[in-house]
Amino acid sequence: MKRLLYFFSILIIIIATGCSRTPKDGTHTITICTTTDLHGAYFDSLYNEEARLSSLANVSTYIKQLRSKGIKPVLIDVGDNLQGDNAAYYCNFVDTVSEHVFARAAGYIGYDAIVVGNHDIEAGHQVYDRFKEGKIPYLAANAIVEGSNEVPYFEPYTIVTRKGVRIAIIGMTNANIKSWLSEELWSGIDFIQISDIAQDWVDLVIEKESPHIVILACHTGYGHGAPDIENEALYLASGIRGIDLVLSGHDHRPFADTIENPAGNVLLINAGSRAALLGQAIFELEFSGGEVVSKRVTSRLIPMADVEPDPRYTDRFKKDFKAVYEFANREIGTIAEEIYLADAIAGPSSYIDLLHKVQLDATGADISITAPLSSRGIIPAGVIRYQDLVLLYGYENSLFVVELTGKQIKNYLEYSYYNWVNGIGPSYNYDSADGIIYSVKKSAPRGSMVEIISMKDGSQFDMTATYKVAMNSYRASGGGNLLEQGAGVNPDSLPIISRYGDIRSLIGDYISKEGIIVPVTPSNWSFVK
Known part of the structure; x- marks a missing residue:
């Protein structure tokens, strides 16, 4: 007072x-x-x-x-x-x-x-x-x-x-x-x-x-x-x-x-x-x-x-x-097949694959981490307009590249998948990764669910090495507690290498550059029993 x-x-x-x-x-x-x-x-x-x-x-x-x-x-x-x-x-x-x-x-x-x-x-x-x-x-x-x-x-x-x-x-x-x-x-x-x-x-x-x-x-x-x-x-x-x-x-x-x-x-x-x-x-x-x-x-x-x-x-x-209206209806590209956003809750999906591709293309990072910000709706095949990007990415998060060790990445994913498999918290905290090959054993105890096999190019994934990781600003600021409670990293001390623009615009830039997007369900990770 x-x-x-x-x-x-x-x-x-x-x-x-x-x-x-x-x-x-x-x-x-x-x-x-x-x-x-x-x-x-x-x-x-x-x-x-x-x-x-x-x-x-x-x-x-x-x-x-x-x-x-x-x-x-x-x-x-x-x-x-x-x-x-x-x-x-x-x-x-x-x-x-x-x-x-x-x-x-x-x-x-x-x-x-x-x-x-x-x-x-x-x-x-x-x-x-x-x-x-x-x-x-x-x-x-x-x-x-x-x-x-x-x-x-x-x-x-x-x-x-x-x-x-x-x-x-x-x-x-x-x-x-x-x-x-x-x-x-x-x-x-x-x-x-x-x-x-x-x-x-x-x-x-x-x-x-x-x-x-x-x-x-x-x-x-x-x-x-x-x-x-x-x-x-x-x-x-x-x-x-x-x-x-x-x-x-x-x-x-x-x-x-x-x-x-x-x-x-x-x-x-x-x-x-x-x-x-x-x-x-x-x-x-x-x-x-x-x-x-x-x-x-x-x-x-x-x-x-x-x-x-x-x-x-x-x-x-x-x-x-x-x-x-004119801004939202600008044509930015074409999508060859429908993208069902709800697929991202069940496992690997073409929706999340697109987000990973955007983050890796924009940054050149070693690994991309992201989650579904939408879990309902369909992006139909055909012309993509800027309005569709709101459904793909509904927030004005910007893109960061941070440094995490191999062990921190593994622990981060353990925390994410434990919550994901057990339906704990909102789906926008169910992070997956690209740039690495791994599997997630649903029946394994907490801390032993994720097995990282290698980097995506086949080279060794090193628990002691430091990797450049692309993630959104919400996550890099501590949102969802995946950094602190998963990776064991205080967001205030997280090494931030670079910052980029808002991710929705980066998605639009990527689609415009590619012209035609062919949705692909990624094979770099999977759920196993």
Whole structure:
């Protein structure tokens, strides 16, 4: 708390307080609406002729419907908006001059606050720093200036007023960012675990601002009711004093229910992902003598598929859609046969073979390590367009070349395949390797599953030798714990030899160079009984 008070002594926060009059005695109804994890769902299209999807166009209609009834909702997004779709990619890395379409769309719809998500940091300083300077409060109280006395890098909170009712929105981002992203993306920022700092911020905001409703909006998953650096929404809702509502995200797990809290029950809402749902909380506050004497709250998750897209929103952003559509539909090559992404979960697959070829071709590394980032869908035979690359590689990971010893590579693969065979964790942590010949014995005990026979060219694989290994930035930063718990390597001390561009673009470059891709199921490794 002392550090937060120090922060307030050196920095004046500009807060949108609106009208500061005291609410009249009687019942006041406040509507809170929330989205989260939009992942680029700015437009209701996959940029082809397939069925339309829910998007911010549907959200715009719903919010307008509320306003037409005299309801002015407080609208909050809980992060991860700047990654996951070609619209986000185009605005982040292609058209870097125009104001970002999400900033303009959020302004048009009338968002009151946006929380920083981990994938928003993945877009890089050149993208999220522009949001930091934007008109809509961009919140993350637990993202602090590196080396400071916990001075927030982004705005920590904002105050919104509706008919004299003061609503505090305290934002927090996911604190595990450094384990997933390479340093150049978050340089100058440290991240504090939400549960370590949330109570201090709530207490301070209540003391300084005297809000009538306190919202803790955190880009964190549901969790298991205990402190956790990545997923602790349930823990926050059940233990933080002085809050009325926790808005969460990150794990794409829709949820809306009341959580028991010793200081008074707290509502927890997660609106899922990609604008499929909109979360809504309706507070009824009874005022007497200028004080809140009772609070009642109801909640629901509203399917946006039941709401028509806003034609005025669509018209307003039609030029942006056209630019993204043309970008996404550029032909980059041809594929001779279908690629079934689900094959990558069963064993060697043409999907993962393509990723390995791209990584080895781009880097000249000795060994490539990668995992399936998509486990559903088909890349059909025929022309490949840039839009197809989002299905092949849905994240903006960059490509690294690192140094690992033969023993570290073997231990790394042991950890990966133990989890893979036993269905532990998500499939995007099921790494395989190219550049070596090996087998995986499913029935063998942990630590003895992987037998590395040789390098792919037939030369000896040496446990004591050092090899150049191509892997994505998520993995090189410690994502999935394969380096630390598998190879026994602290990601902070991992020797990084070189860095390349984002892997999705490298895939596009490789396909364009080759012209025709003939999918091949690799034979350098296999599962054995």
